[in-house]
Amino acid sequence: MTKKKKVVIDTGDAGKGTSEIAENANTQEMEERALSVFASERNEDITALVLCLITTFIVLLFTKWVV
Amino acid sequence: MSRTKENIPVFIMGGLLIVYGIIVQTGVLLPLLTYLHVHKSMDLMVTMSFVIGVIALVGAVINSSKEPGNSVFDRFVLQPMGGIVLLLIMAMAIRWYLEPLVIIMSKSLHATLGFDVYKVLNLNYVVLGLLAGVLLTNTYGIPKFAAAGVKCARFVLKMGVIMLGARYSFAELAKLGVYSIWLIGFFVLGTVFLVLWLGNIFKQPKTMTGVLSAGMGVCGVSATVAVAPVVKAKSSEMAYTIGTILSFGIICMFIFPTIGKLVGMNAVQFGAWAGTGILNSAQVAAAALAFNAVDIKTLKVAEIFNITRVLFLPVIVLVLATWFGKESGQKLSFKTVVIDKFPIFILGFLLLFILSSAGLFSPPEHYKGKYIDVSYNKRTEVTPEEWEVLNKAMQAGAFKELNESQMMAVTDLIHQRQIAGNFDERNDKTKFDQVGRARMSELEGVLAAVKAKQVRLSKEVGSAIKHAISQVHKKSKTVVTLTDCMIWFFAFGLIGLGMQITKKAIFQAGGWPLVIGVISGVAKATLSFFIVLWLVKDVVLK
Amino acid sequence: MENMFKHILLCTHGSDGARKAEALVFTQLAEATGAKVTVLTVLDKDWRLMTGDDWLNSSKTHADFLDHVEEQVSEEIADDWNRILSIYAKARSADFVQHTGGIAETITTVARQLGCDLIVIGPYRKTKRLTLKMEKGLRDRMKNEVLHPLLPCPLMIAP
Incomplete structure (x- = not known):
């Protein structure tokens, strides 16, 4: 007799490894598994880039363009 | 009511930051900060304390008055707020208090131990930040209110790497x-x-x-x-x-x-x-x-x-x-x-x-060129090793051959660890800038005199002065500020990543x-x- | 001894100590008391802390990794249960369950849910640091300070 059950590290069901991470993947899943607050990797990277550009713009504004 | 209770740590942190900002603003802490050699960052301290403090308070008020939602604003701003503020406070405390304290303490232990602890273990703010993160997770654990925010660490570290791109040719x-x-x-x-x-x-x-x-x-x-x-x-x-x-x-x-x-x-x-x-x-x-x-x-x-x-x-x-x-x-x-x-x-x-x-x-008028910035900045300082070379040379009387104004410039370089105007005059930008630039040209005069063999200085002293001059040269204010942002991102990110190193994982080593x-x-x-x-x-x- | 216990919760993860508990339950306790036995294996939830300060991987890689851990541990647990089944005839009538969570919390919660009146675990062993023998799962051990206040029923430690 074989007993086999799948153990689940309980984090919800979206964005599992086998499927692509959907645009609106379960945020909790991402938080628990990937230690990130973003719904997908692409969102995280793009947000990082946008925030960097905003920082750059503000810095440019106050150190080069306005002064 | 329970939501307000959950947000109490954030209220406290925000309040403390604002109180701290006010105290620094009044100048009461000046002797202490001078002792720690961080008084030049006072303006930054005040700005950061006020901005972060106000944001934390506003966030805490919103968080305690409304049901936690699933909107973008909720997920990326309101919920991680506590953790982000905590990491920022840790970064500030480490950079302005812990690091200088460790340096001062290991210098006082130098006599008994025979070496400087901070030098051997490289305990600067980055390593201290990482260690503080590791210590916090493995003792008290990451506080509940900070859990979501700590997860921003890798995101912020990514921002640091992106910003670093601006520094290459x-x-x-x-x-x-x-x-x-x-x-x-x-x-x-x-x-x-x-x-x-x-x-x-x-x-x-x-x-x-x-x-x-x-x-x-x-x-x-x-x-x-x-x-x-x-x-x-x-x-x-x-x-x-x-x-x-x-x-x-x-x-x-x-x-x-x-x-x-x-x-x-x-x-x-x-x-x-x-x-x-x-x-x-x-x-x-x-x-x-x-x-x-x-x-x-x-x-x-x-x-x-x-x-x-x-x-x-x-x-x-x-x-x-x-x-x-x-x-x-x-x-x-x-x-x-x-x-x-x-x-x-x-x-x-x-x-x-x-x-x-x-x-x-x-800067628009100088492409990658001769822009001079003599404002206060930790990063435009000479390295601690160079500072020691200069300080020892001064005590040994190596600068005797210099004229009076050159001597004053060197004395001030050792005093301030960088070429800058006078600390007391920092609010009068024009004067501050003039004094700083004058000091720089005096130091350039020293180097020229060394080159013309009118003055004899050791090679190390010469290179230390050269480094001090190059530190205020060549960097546009934009690049300097962008680099500072980047360093803060790295400090923030590394504290957060330290919090993900658990002793469970470390003790698993073996076999x-x-x-x-x-x-x-x-x-x-x-x-x-x-x-x-x-x-x-x-x-x-x- | 008969009817002294109705439902025994046997906690095992296949280590030497846990095997002592298995032997105690299936060769002595179950026989003597006629109690129903549930075998519980806990998957430590702290597997998700094992990625350390890794920040370079995409979230998909992290998810893939934890998927693999789940699958792999499930397989290993299944192997373990088959081992128990092949050794003890008495085990055929037992229930086998597995849960993910903190070890002490999960054991006590399951015991409460199933209405168990005895929990059996293996003895505390000192983990040898300098050994080449690799054990399954995480090295971390359950702490008495955590387990004892949570207990819903007596705890028996196999000698």
């Missing part, structure tokens, strides 16, 4: 890129094969040597995590491998900078060595900043190596997948491994690099992975040390 990137591709290529493949071979000798299962070889060869835990599903590693193999790699990397992070300083490596050599020899990429950044946190040369080199490793990772995953493909019966295509997993933030790094190369960040890992890790570190010393010459960095 084409020539540097090309030169460093060639170094890194050769060194990383050689050592990645070398270590992977060494581990597989050692595994064969010790008769260890292929699944274990598979994960271990990726971890030791490419980028530590990241590679282990990426490769484990591909080679179908057993649970014990993953656990022991991760533990070994994490512990080995942490030890390297402390040992590498000390050895690098002992043998007198330059910034490029150390960056190349750390980038090749240290396993985890966060630890590479920490070691680079530990080697030299005053200017960011080493970090620039090390991060190029880091990025090269990241780009090598998919290749290794593919190679190991082919190696184990027959057994696991799993097919991996180029698309799933390389394209789907391509780190987009590296494109951001390139974008900032292109913007910077296009001259966007240099065969420890044996094979130590052999291959030490071999890699030693060999790369000699190859870097032999091959890598100083690249002229701006």
Whole structure:
């Protein structure tokens, strides 16, 4: 007799490894598994880039363009 | 009501920040801050305390008055607020209080111990931040209110890497890129094969040597995590491998900078060595900043190596997948491994690099040129070693031959550790700037006199003065400010990443992975040390 | 001894100590008391903390990794249960369950849910640091300070 059950590290069901991470993947899943607050990797990277550009713009504004 | 209760820590932190900002503003703390040698950052302290304090208070009020939602604003701003503020407070406390205190304390222990603790262990704010993070998780644990915010760490670290892109020139990137591709290529493949071979000798299962070889060869835990599903590693193999790699990397992070300083490596050599020899990429950044946190040369080199490793990772995953493909019966295509997993933030790094190369960040009137900035900045200071050379020379009376105004400029350089105007006059920008520039030209006069053999100064003193002058030169205010933002991002990110290093993971080190890992890790570190010393010459960095 | 216990919760993860508990339950306790036995294996939730300070991988890689851990550990647990089944005839009538969570919390919660009146675990062993023997799962051990206040019923430690 074989007993086999799948153990689940309980984090919800979206964005599992086998499927692509959907645009609106379960945020909790991402938080628990990937230690990130973003719904997908692409969102995280793009947000990082946008925030960097905003920082750059503000810095440019106050150190080069306005002064 | 219970929501207000949950937000009490955030209220307290915000309130404390504002009170602290007010206290600093009144100048009561000036003696203490001068003693800690951080009084020049007072303006920044006040601004940061007020801005972060107000944001924290507003956030806490909103959080306690409304139901937690699932909107973008909720998820990315309101919920992580507590953790972000906590990390920022830790970063500020470490940078302005803990680091100077550690330095002062280890100097006072110098007499009994015979060496400076902070120098041997490289306890600057980056390493202290990482350690503080590790300590917090493993003792008290990450507080509940901060859990969501701490998860922003890797995101902020990515921002740091993107911002770093602004600091390279084409020539540097090309030169460093060639170094890194050769060194990383050689050592990645070398270590992977060494581990597989050692595994064969010790008769260890292929699944274990598979994960271990990726971890030791490419980028530590990241590679282990990426490769484990591909080679179908057993649970014990993953656990022991991760533990070994994490512990080995942490030890390297402390040992590498000390050895690098002992043998007198330059910034490029150390960056190349750390980038090749240290396993985890966060630890590479920490070691680079530990080697030299005053200017960011080493970090620039090390991060190029880091990025090269990241780009090598998919290749290794593919190679190991082919190696184990027959057994696991799993097919991996180029698309799933390389394209789907391509780190987009590296494109951001390139974008900032292109913007910077296009001259966007240099002052309009001087393209990458003779812009002079004499404002206060920790990073425009001379290095602690140079400061000691100058201070000793002053006490030994080496500057006797200088004229009075040159003497005053040198005295002030030693006093302020950088070329700047007078601290008391910092509010009068024009005067401050004039005094600073005058001091700079006096120091240039000193160098000219040395060159004309009118004044005799030792080579070290000359190079220290030269460095002080170059620190206020050549950097546009934009670049300086952008670099400061970047350093804060790195400090923030590394504290947060420290919080993800649990003792559970560290104590998991052991078994065969420890044996094979130590052999291959030490071999890699030693060999790369000699190859870097032999091959890598100083690249002229701006 | 008969009817002294109705439902025994046997906690095992296949280590040497846990095997002592298995032997105690299936060769002595179950026989003597006629109690129903439930075998519980806990998957330590802290596996998700094992990725350390890794920040380079995409979230998909992290998810893939934890998927693999789940699958792999499930397989290993299944192997373990088959081992128990092949050794002890008495085990055929037992229930086998597995849960993910903190070890002490999960054991006590399951015991409460199933209405168990005895929990059996293996003895505390000192983990040898310098050994080449690799054990399954994480090295971390359960702490008495955590377990004892949570207990819903007596705890028996196999000698």
